[in-house]
Amino acid sequence: MPSKLIKHALVALLLVATLPARAEVCATDDIGEQVCLPSPAQRIAGLSPGASELLWSAGAGDQVVAVVAWSDYPPEAKTVPSVGSHTRLDLEKLVSLRPDLVIAWVTGNPQEQISTIRALGIPVFSIEPRDFDAVSSVIERLATLAGTEEQGWAEAERFRRGMAELSARYSQRAPVPVFYQVWDEPLMTVNDQHLIGKVITLCGGRNVFGELPRLVPRIGDEAVLEANPEAILAGGMGEENRDWLTRWEQYSSLSATRAGNLFFVPPSLIQRPTPRMLQGSELFCEKLEIARGRR
Structure with missing residues (x-):
């Protein structure tokens, strides 16, 4: 030493x-x-x-x-x-x-x-x-x-109180199949055991990759196309960078793309286990509510 x-x-x-x-x-x-x-x-x-x-x-x-x-x-x-x-x-x-x-x-x-x-x-x-x-x-x-x-x-x-209020407001809403993109290259998501997976559930979403065994699974575009989420949410390289969502605009067959449900959430609000996750969760829930309104 x-x-x-x-x-x-x-x-x-x-x-x-x-x-x-x-x-x-x-x-x-x-x-x-x-x-x-x-x-x-x-x-x-x-x-x-x-x-x-x-x-x-x-x-x-x-x-x-x-x-x-x-x-x-x-x-x-x-x-x-x-x-x-x-x-x-x-x-x-x-x-x-x-x-x-x-x-x-x-x-x-x-x-x-x-x-x-x-x-x-x-x-x-x-x-x-x-x-x-x-x-x-x-x-x-x-x-x-x-x-x-x-x-x-x-x-x-x-x-604690803020998250409980969000759960009471949104968790029983009509389910929205969701893909959350946590990284771009390699393409990565989260399962239901991840804290972000719990945000999806709190907002009344259904994580299309929630049952995968790894906490942060690597997947491919084909898996997303097969799962066909109704909404795609992503952060990006920076607090205002929506570039990760442009990847999905090329796939017109995706339900999320057809409905215009490609949503950006600033990564620091949702990917850090801090009190700002309350703000990120509020935004996440609002995006899923928009998706419900477009049905």
């Missing part, structure tokens, strides 16, 4: 040891590990754009000292030092920032690098919310670890 990395880690641990004593705080992460800190974290690193956004949602934005590429919300996140991308972390830079807590993405961060962080004695809290209540739960647990319970728990409840 590089000597610089060890030196930085020792400095981080000494810093934690010299902080004023407060009551120990503990929370269990999404892989079942209990993470305990001697006092609320003051220097937190978020290793995915979603993790950083969740930290701000939990009221801990002022305590974030490191983010990764594409951490662009809230705008303050763009002013925090970046330690690489979620798939390739700059560990030396991360350790030099002396985090006393690291928020990892279970299936997004390289596990060997996360293991190295743990080996250096830096607490790691792993997250991967798979349903709406889990998003609220993560916010509450992050707020506990950061000592920002009042703001974090209020935001968690706002999200």
Whole structure:
């Protein structure tokens, strides 16, 4: 292990040891590990754009000292030092920032690098919310670890209540067969176990690829043509880029194309497990309601 990395880690641990004593705080992460800190974290690193956004949602934005590429919300996140991308972390830079807590993405961060962080004695809290209540739960647990319970728990409840209201309004509407495109090359979608798959169900949609075994399956154009969805929704490379939908305009036999039900949803509103998913879900439900009205 590089000597610089060890030196930085020792400095981080000494810093934690010299902080004023407060009551120990503990929370269990999404892989079942209990993470305990001697006092609320003051220097937190978020290793995915979603993790950083969740930290701000939990009221801990002022305590974030490191983010990764594409951490662009809230705008303050763009002013925090970046330690690489979620798939390739700059560990030396991360350790030099002396985090006393690291928020990892279970299936997004390289596990060997996360293991190295743990080996250096830096607490790691792993997250991967798979349903709406889990998003609220993560916010509450992050707020506990950061000592920002009042703001974090209020935001968690706002999200929980908002999603329940959407479900009550839309989940029993006439089903709309839906294809959600999560990526372009290779063409990828989600199954019913994915958080976006749960948005489809909440809005009264029927995910035409919902029963596939993989969480994020790779498919081909032929599979979409065979499934013949009534509506196609997609994000894209950017918050206003509709290019992914032009792919389907060439297929006049598709029900979605014939009806004009090719809908764009800004990806950060639907593809990050954060409170902004409430806004994305509202938009998603509105698009399916448009499709119903065109029958």
